[in-house]
Structures are given as structure tokens and as C-alpha cells.
Amino acid sequence: MTTFISHQAEQLSALLSERLGVHAGVGFAGKLAKAGRRLPRWARRDGAVIVTAMQWETHPMLSRQIDHDRVARAVKNLTRHLGGLDASKRRKNKILDLIASIAFVVCVTVGLILGIMIWRDLI
Known part of the structure; x- marks a missing residue:
């Protein structure tokens, strides 16, 4: 499951570069921070959920507490929004x-x- 979240975050990072023109920043967290107000509030919240899950997935105990349904929903919402731009x-x-x-x-x-x-x- 750990590579699942990181892989989807890389895809979202590519979409941020492609659709919003955010080329600065390293990884998904950096690009999300640089996108800033170009994203709606709910999309920034969903992005924060994904960034938190990415940070937690490297820790053995915290990785069990990740709400994978919420992360999947956040990834789906962001992908749909960025795909429509x-x-x-x-x-x-x-x-x-x-x-x-x-x-x-x-x-x-x-x-x-x-x-x-x-x-x-x-x-």
C-alpha cells in the first residue's frame, strides 16, 4: 500500500505541472504548496490529506492509521478536478x-x- 499513495501522488504532481503550470517545488507536497490559491479550498484540503498520508506511510506504526478510503477519495477528487482544467x-x-x-x-x-x-x- 505504501507505493500506492506515492505513485498516485507522483501522478498528481505531473497533473499539477501539466494543467496548472506549477513547475517549481519538489514532489507533490512542493507543487501543492506552490499551486496555492490556484486550487479551490477543498482541493487544498484533499492535497493536505494526501501529503499527510505520504508522511505517515514511511512510519511503521503510523502507516496502520492511514484512512485509505479518505486518501482514495482525495486522489479521485483531485484527479477529476485537475483533469477538467x-x-x-x-x-x-x-x-x-x-x-x-x-x-x-x-x-x-x-x-x-x-x-x-x-x-x-x-x-
Whole structure:
């Protein structure tokens, strides 16, 4: 059972690199920490369950206390969530958000300039 959790954590680590673009960090725990707020709260909690199980699996007495059903559920949830993400769609949305924020700043700046010009009777 010990290689089971580590093997699945390696697969999840590859998915984090592939789908979220998290290349920093060593192993699943490091990549999960670097992913941070890009993952929803429930996914971070599930990731913490897996990291704890990975730490416990090396200890002979603690390895008996691992809740394998909970770990399997956490792995399944994370795999489903990360499998549904699309890297190109994420990049496209990031670019569109940047363009929208730039357009908003330009509109506010033009509005302020026009407001000041009207206030000073220049127009």
C-alpha cells in the first residue's frame, strides 16, 4: 500500500505541472504548496490529506492509521478536478482579464481627464 499513495501522488504532481503550470517545488507536497490559491479550498484540503498520508506511510506504526478510503477519495477528487482544467483556456482567460483591466484603466483615465476639462471650462 505504501507505493500506492506515492505513485498516485507522483501522478498528481505531473497533473499539477501539466494543467496548472506549477513547475517549481519538489514532489507533490512542493507543487501543492506552490499551486496555492490556484486550487479551490477543498482541493487544498484533499492535497493536505494526501501529503499527510505520504508522511505517515514511511512510519511503521503510523502507516496502520492511514484512512485509505479518505486518501482514495482525495486522489479521485483531485484527479477529476485537475483533469477538467484546460491550460490553453486558462491562458486565454488570463490574457482577456489583462486586456479588460487595461481597458478599464484607460476608460477611467479618459473620464477623469474629460471631467477635469469640463470642470475647468476647457470644453
